[in-house]
Amino acid sequence: xxxxxxxxxxxxxSHAGADAGTVAMAELLELDAEVLQTCLSELTAWLGELxxxxxxxxxxxxxxxxxxxxxxxxxxxxxxVTAVDISPQMLHRLAKKASxxxxxxxxxxxxxxxxxxxxxxxxxxxxxxxxSLHHMADPDRVLAGAFDALRPGGLLAVTEMDFFPRFLPxxxxxxxxxxxxxxxxxxxxxxxxDWTDHLTRAGFVMEAKRPFAVALTTPLPAxxxxxxxxxxxxxxxxxxxxxxxDDLAALDTILDSDSPYSVLRREDLTVRTTRTTWxxxxx
Numbered sequence: 296x297x298x299x300x301x302x303x304x305x306x307x308x309s310h311a312g313a314d315a316g317t318v319a320m321a322e323l324l325e326l327d328a329e330v331l332q333t334c335l336s337e338l339t340a341w342l343g344e345l346x347x348x349x350x351x352x353x354x355x356x357x358x359x360x361x362x363x364x365x366x367x368x369x370x371x372x373x374x375x376v377t378a379v380d381i382s383p384q385m386l387h388r389l390a391k392k393a394s395x396x397x398x399x400x401x402x403x404x405x406x407x408x409x410x411x412x413x414x415x416x417x418x419x420x421x422x423x424x425x426x427s428l429h430h431m432a433d434p435d436r437v438l439a440g441a442f443d444a445l446r447p448g449g450l451l452a453v454t455e456m457d458f459f460p461r462f463l464p465x466x467x468x469x470x471x472x473x474x475x476x477x478x479x480x481x482x483x484x485x486x487x488x489d490w491t492d493h494l495t496r497a498g499f500v501m502e503a504k505r506p507f508a509v510a511l512t513t514p515l516p517a518x519x520x521x522x523x524x525x526x527x528x529x530x531x532x533x534x535x536x537x538x539x540x541d542d543l544a545a546l547d548t549i550l551d552s553d554s555p556y557s558v559l560r561r562e563d564l565t566v567r568t569t570r571t572t573w574x575x576x577x578x
Contacts, residue, residue: 317384321360326522328362334507338572339370342452345502345574350374350420357427361389368398377416378404413440420446425454429488438497445577453573457487460568462523469556470545478530481537490573499575511566520559
């Protein structure tokens with residue numbers, strides 16, 4: 296399954312270098328947060344309703360560029376937020392962002408590979424893992440570490456994208472109708488991941504499982520076309536020899552910034568996806 300997340304996808308447990316892939320992923324994460332800001336705000340507000348008392352110590356696992364970190368720091372104005380990621384480049388971006396926003400005194404980055412063990416972070420009130428847990432080699436071990444790191448009564452929030460965002464109409468004006476549907480059927484053949492049993496095995500008590508549906512139409516956020524292009528480019532990188540040549544040619548034309556069919560020039564884009572959050576508490 297090809298996934299992204301709020302923070303778009305976080306394959307940060309395997310991409311540590313400042314290569315083109317890291318730069319592209321950082322851009323995708325930033326665009327995701329910009330376009331889906333309303334969804335992220337709704338999610339953090341919900342966590343505020345579940346948290347009693349308001350969390351003072353928060354950990355963001357697989358933070359990437361820190362879109363979730365910043366959202367949590369803004370939602371919980373007195374909290375210190377620790378962002379954990381394997382990539383120093385991602386954490387550097389986060390540090391610059393936090394400084395620009397006046398949050399440097401409450402946000403810190405910790406470089407760590409969670410597949411190698413849980414870093415020494417102290418006790419937390421809230422642990423957040425957005426589109427990162429499925430990238431871990433042993434998610435159950437990471438959840439066990441989160442359980443041990445939380446105070447009794449502390450909250451864990453795991454968010455996953457149920458399916459990659461969709462942007463195009465059924466008939467794009469080029470090639471056969473249904474192109475985007477075929478792309479998604481090829482790359483996401485199985486059901487979305489469900490963390491309920493994993494959380495229970497780790498000792499957590501489920502509070503809630505909640506989907507957050509996204510269905511954006513015009514007027515769209517200004518960054519939507521660039522976000523669509525970045526997402527579709529990521530999908531295209533996994534599609535060689537998996538789709539008929541005519542479909543690949545049509546997709547390449549849509550991704551071509553200079554094409555009259557380019558995703559950057561279209562006025563018929565929408566944004567459709569669903570993200571599910573599991574909220575569980577350490578008893």
